[in-house]
Amino acid sequence: MDKYSYEVENMNLWYGEHQALYEINMKIPKNKVTAIIGPSGCGKSTFLKGLNRMVEMVPGVKVAGKIKYNGEDILNPNYHPEELRTKVGMVFQHPNPFPKSIYENVAFGAKIQGIRNKSKLEGLVEKSLKRAAIWDEVKDRLNTSATGLSGGQQQRICIARAIANEPDVILMDEPTSALDPISTLRVEELIQQLKEHYTIIIVTHNMQQASRVSDKTAFFLNGELVEFDDTDRIFSNPGDKRTEDYISGRFG
Amino acid sequence: MPTRGHFSEELKDLKADIRTLAEDTKHALQKAITALHNSDVKQAHQIIEEDKRIDKKEEEINERVMILIAKQQPVATDLRRLIIAIKITTDLERMADHAKNISKATIHLGEDHPISIHPSIKEMAEVAFDMVDIANKAYEHEDISFAHKLSEMDDIVDKKYGEMIKELLELTANNPDQIQYLMQMAFSARYIERFADHITNIGEEIFFLIKGRSYDLNE
Numbered sequence: 212m213d214k215y216s217y218e219v220e221n222m223n224l225w226y227g228e229h230q231a232l233y234e235i236n237m238k239i240p241k242n243k244v245t246a247i248i249g250p251s252g253c254g255k256s257t258f259l260k261g262l263n264r265m266v267e268m269v270p271g272v273k274v275a276g277k278i279k280y281n282g283e284d285i286l287n288p289n290y291h292p293e294e295l296r297t298k299v300g301m302v303f304q305h306p307n308p309f310p311k312s313i314y315e316n317v318a319f320g321a322k323i324q325g326i327r328n329k330s331k332l333e334g335l336v337e338k339s340l341k342r343a344a345i346w347d348e349v350k351d352r353l354n355t356s357a358t359g360l361s362g363g364q365q366q367r368i369c370i371a372r373a374i375a376n377e378p379d380v381i382l383m384d385e386p387t388s389a390l391d392p393i394s395t396l397r398v399e400e401l402i403q404q405l406k407e408h409y410t411i412i413i414v415t416h417n418m419q420q421a422s423r424v425s426d427k428t429a430f431f432l433n434g435e436l437v438e439f440d441d442t443d444r445i446f447s448n449p450g451d452k453r454t455e456d457y458i459s460g461r462f463g
Numbered sequence: 464m465p466t467r468g469h470f471s472e473e474l475k476d477l478k479a480d481i482r483t484l485a486e487d488t489k490h491a492l493q494k495a496i497t498a499l500h501n502s503d504v505k506q507a508h509q510i511i512e513e514d515k516r517i518d519k520k521e522e523e524i525n526e527r528v529m530i531l532i533a534k535q536q537p538v539a540t541d542l543r544r545l546i547i548a549i550k551i552t553t554d555l556e557r558m559a560d561h562a563k564n565i566s567k568a569t570i571h572l573g574e575d576h577p578i579s580i581h582p583s584i585k586e587m588a589e590v591a592f593d594m595v596d597i598a599n600k601a602y603e604h605e606d607i608s609f610a611h612k613l614s615e616m617d618d619i620v621d622k623k624y625g626e627m628i629k630e631l632l633e634l635t636a637n638n639p640d641q642i643q644y645l646m647q648m649a650f651s652a653r654y655i656e657r658f659a660d661h662i663t664n665i666g667e668e669i670f671f672l673i674k675g676r677s678y679d680l681n682e
Contacts, residue, residue, distance in 0.1 A: 422538070446539060447539060448539060448675030448676070455539050455540060458538050458539060459467070459538060460466050460470075461466055461471075
């Protein structure tokens with residue numbers, strides 16, 4: 212139980228009549244980066260959003276099976292999702308800082324949780340921005356608007372905002388697809404540093420990115436988990452021909 | 464529309480060029496053995512000259528592979544295809560060097576040396592020619608069923624080489640005046656033996672391509 216952040220067992224998911232995920236079984240190791248790859252519509256984002264139950268915001272969605280987070284089944288009707296909301300952070304494709312100052316963005320979660328102590332909040336903001344590798348760039352303008360930063364900086368602010376809640380998992384849904392190559396590489400470097408403290412699960416269309424940043428890679432196709440293995444193996448000698456075709460770009 | 468069509472074409476062209484280089488290498492050895500038998504010093508000089516073209520071809524192939532890796536960012540089997548393209552080409556270049564070395568021995572021996580060419584030289588070379596054909600076919604079809612055959616054939620070459628060296632040693636003891644000639648003969652045998660080793664390497668490279676892990680055919 213200690214080794215895995217998530218143990219997904221026989222997960223099936225439907226959007227109304229349409230089944231989007233079939234019998235997913237996957238153990239996601241702690242303090243590692245797990246990449247999820249696959250063509251559009253393969254179910255990878257759906258799967259990611261299942262891990263924090265965000266997918267339930269879609270009307271008509273139905274999930275079956277077990278999704279154990281730290282050993283507890285989050286699909287159990289008695290499970291309280293509050294813990295998920297604080298312990299599982301999420302970063303999206305487009306940086307979405309609040310139209311507030313940098314400081315307010317990062318302190319937001321803590322304030323909602325009722326923390327008012329100024330020095331405590333300041334310490335949290337500084338620590339989070341440092342971990343998100345953006346402190347040096349913004350420390351002199353914490354009270355300026357986060358929306359005035361570059362896209363790459365905004366994304367790292369969003370990562371800092373996620374970190375400030377002291378999560379143990381960070382879900383990332385194509386976190387660099389809207390960023391330029393240099394900002395992308397910065398975020399990738401950051402992901403490598405973050406895994407010391409957090410479990411990272413990243414959905415990406417960029418296969419080079421998956422191969423660069425992740426320890427494990429899962430390949431989804433048509434709602435099925437085709438292959439889940441060490442990234443080194445997936446990109447050098449995958450077991451399934453469909454995986455090989457996809458990562459080699461020989462697809463469709 | 465299929466993806467990666469252009470890249471697949473480039474891989475195909477690359478393979479065709481490497482297969483041609485393998486043929487050229489085999490011809491170089493064939494000519495070198497003929498020149499050795501005929502004490503054809505002129506032909507030997509020509510083989511040495513022609514080796515420059517093979518060296519150049521190796522450089523050209525390596526450069527093409529480097530550009531393909533940089534631009535196409537291949538993974539898995541595609542990546543192994545390109546890595547073994549470099550390795551096979553390196554082996555072929557070394558093989559051609561051995562044909563060149565035999566030609567140098569032919570030049571050292573001169574046009575009217577007193578010894579006869581040991582029959583094992585030709586026998587070893589014949590096996591090596593067949594090995595090139597087999598390796599070339601294995602590479603064309605990416606088929607490892609041929610690879611073990613190469614290992615068996617290499618054993619034959621090694622055995623003949625060992626026996627021949629033993630005989631040459633005895634000959635040198637009894638004919639000390641012919642040592643310089645017998646040495647050239649021993650060198651030539653050694654070059655063929657090394658030539659065959661490189662073909663066995665190519666078999667291992669094809670194995671690596673298909674299986675994704677290393678394999679020692681010499682074990």
